[in-house]
Amino acid sequence: MALREIVTEGYESLSKISKPVTSFDPRLELLIKDMKDTLVKADGLGLAAPQIGVLRRVIIIVDGETDQLVALVNPEIVSASGSQNANEGCLSIPGVWGRTERPAEVTVKAQDAQGEWFELTRTGITAVCLCHEIDHLNGILFREHVIEYLEDRD
Ligand SMILES: [Zn+2]
Numbered sequence: 001m002a003l004r005e006i007v008t009e010g011y012e013s014l015s016k017i018s019k020p021v022t023s024f025d026p027r028l029e030l031l032i033k034d035m036k037d038t039l040v041k042a043d044g045l046g047l048a049a050p051q052i053g054v055l056r057r058v059i060i061i062v063d064g065e066t067d068q069l070v071a072l073v074n075p076e077i078v079s080a081s082g083s084q085n086a087n088e089g090c091l092s093i094p095g096v097w098g099r100t101e102r103p104a105e106v107t108v109k110a111q112d113a114q115g116e117w118f119e120l121t122r123t124g125i126t127a128v129c130l131c132h133e134i135d136h137l138n139g140i141l142f143r144e145h146v147i148e149y150l151e152d153r154d
Contacts (some may be wrong), residue, residue: 004052024115048136059133072110114115
């Protein structure tokens with residue numbers, strides 16, 4: 001098990017656009033494994049590679065339907081519908097919570113660790129999480145979606 005350091009707001013990788021993954025090799029598998037370990041240890045719902053300083057299009061989410069960790073490589077939102085309010089936080093912005101507006105349902109297309117494409121359609125907090133983590137790959141933090149900041153919950 002290898003934990004990586006989660007960088008916080010102000011660190012440059014959080015404001016950059018990550019590059020697509022083109023090699024589905026042992027190095028990618030190791031990155032995914034480390035990200036899963038790091039996410040579990042941090043007790044979060046999702047983690048994007050730039051949060052550990054790696055500018056590659058890889059995210060890990062906790063899938064609310066199965067309770068399993070899912071790795072999504074080169075994820076793209078292919079459709080989004082409806083809207084919902086969420087109370088969001090971010091492992092890279094500790095102690096800050098805000099009410100956001102996000103789609104109610106999203107369908108995401110992504111590759112797995114072997115490069116196979118798959119699709120995931122999710123609602124609720126998992127839809128929020130997919131949007132939040134994919135934003136990280138484009139250098140966007142959840143602050144850009146905050147309607148109202150909530151009181152410190154830490
Ligand atoms: Zn985040």
